[in-house]
Amino acid sequence: MNRKSTIKAFIFCLVLAAGLYLYFGFYNPSHDAIDKATTEVSVSSDELTSTYILNEKNANSIYRGKVIEVDGVVKKVSFLNNRNTVLLYGNDKYSNVLCDMQSNQIEKVKELKPGQKIRIKGVCKGFLKDAIVLNCMLINTQINE
Amino acid sequence: MNKIIILLFMLTGFTDVEVKSDQIITRQGQTSFFSYTSVENIEAKNNQVLSIIDLSKHKIAVSMLMNAFVFKKSLMHEHFNESYIESDLYPKATFEGDIIDFDPLAPGTQIKIIKGDLTIHGITKEVEIKTTIENNNGNYLLTGDFEVAVKDFDIKIPPILAPNIAKTISITFRFEYQPYEK
Numbered sequence: 056m057n058r059k060s061t062i063k064a065f066i067f068c069l070v071l072a073a074g075l076y077l078y079f080g081f082y083n084p085s086h087d088a089i090d091k092a093t094t095e096v097s098v099s100s101d102e103l104t105s106t107y108i109l110n111e112k113n114a115n116s117i118y119r120g121k122v123i124e125v126d127g128v129v130k131k132v133s134f135l136n137n138r139n140t141v142l143l144y145g146n147d148k149y150s151n152v153l154c155d156m157q158s159n160q161i162e163k164v165k166e167l168k169p170g171q172k173i174r175i176k177g178v179c180k181g182f183l184k185d186a187i188v189l190n191c192m193l194i195n196t197q198i199n200e
Numbered sequence: 201m202n203k204i205i206i207l208l209f210m211l212t213g214f215t216d217v218e219v220k221s222d223q224i225i226t227r228q229g230q231t232s233f234f235s236y237t238s239v240e241n242i243e244a245k246n247n248q249v250l251s252i253i254d255l256s257k258h259k260i261a262v263s264m265l266m267n268a269f270v271f272k273k274s275l276m277h278e279h280f281n282e283s284y285i286e287s288d289l290y291p292k293a294t295f296e297g298d299i300i301d302f303d304p305l306a307p308g309t310q311i312k313i314i315k316g317d318l319t320i321h322g323i324t325k326e327v328e329i330k331t332t333i334e335n336n337n338g339n340y341l342l343t344g345d346f347e348v349a350v351k352d353f354d355i356k357i358p359p360i361l362a363p364n365i366a367k368t369i370s371i372t373f374r375f376e377y378q379p380y381e382k
Contacts, residue, residue: 115291120267135376136230138247153227153248180268181291183250185227187268 089157089176089190092122100127100152100186104145107182118179118186125152125188129171132164139164141175141191150184154191163193224340224377225252231264231373235366242276242365244269251375253340255304260314260342262295262375284355285321293320295327302333309334314344320353338379345372 096118098106103125107114127143130151134140139156141164154175156164167173177191229249235242249264266287271277281287297316314329331344347368350357357365 119291133228135228136247136374138228140228140247142227151227155247180248181265183227183248183263183265183292184225185250187248187265189248189268189270 095121097124100143101146153185223380225380229375
């Protein structure tokens with residue numbers, strides 16, 4: 056009997072440890088499941104870049120770490136370094152919105168054309184020369200007339 | 201007279217080309233870091249590294265967002281940003297340096313030392329990085345790797361996690377540049 060309880064306790068601990076490992080190791084409190092995450096801010100690519108150029112600190116307080124939806128026009132699509140990246144025109148020639156698309160978006164990304172108006176959803180990480188948005192997915196793609 | 205006009209055109213044409221090709225840029229440079237210990241291996245990748253090279257001045261600048269590093273496990277991402285790098289306080293890592301004895305016009309591969317200031321976690325250290333530069337018809341690719349000591353950048357690892365994180369972190373980079381049109 057005593058031995059049985061020890062085994063039970065041992066199995067319980069094992070299950071608990073495995074559970075904790077799975078929870079902390081794989082549960083993702085960031086925004087990997089972007090399609091299920093609620094959009095916190097909606098903004099145009101023009102406004103996103105101009106807010107950053109005007110005052111980066113202020114822009115970070117609005118956008119950084121948030122799930123955002125960005126409306127913009129495709130400047131370029133790139134598959135460099137095995138990533139699917141969409142560049143949206145910003146409010147000046149040098150600054151764009153750089154969207155790193157999720158791998159499940161590849162078929163949709165391949166069909167995008169420069170000049171196309173799109174909306175993407177992703178997590179804003181901040182600004183270098185471009186506003187950087189990761190874990191992106193396309194929503195509501197439409198073609199310019 | 202016609203010859204002079206042609207010559208003038210050629211001169212202005214060449215000057216134009218020179219100004220345009222002075223600077224090259226990548227917005228999607230790749231930087232990875234690795235920490236190997238007997239307990240666990242940690243790897244993270246940043247695919248949105250910005251870098252500009254001034255070909256005539258042989259200068260290079262690099263900037264990256266620390267919270268844009270992608271880890272296999274989200275807990276590692278959280279520890280990295282919140283406890284070690286403190287990316288709210290120090291959102292970027294930067295490097296500014298000189299490519300020593302760089303010949304931008306030489307075709308093919310050249311291996312050069314880049315010497316400059318690396319800033320991580322608000323601490324700046326002078327580093328020398330051996331870099332392979334490939335010039336393929338004016339398209340430049342820079343690759344290389346180097347190591348940094350965690351303690352050099354005042355990154356505090358709690359004693360309980362010390363066995364999980366290497367004292368020296370290996371960093372690799374791959375930057376594919378394009379002309380920077382002004």
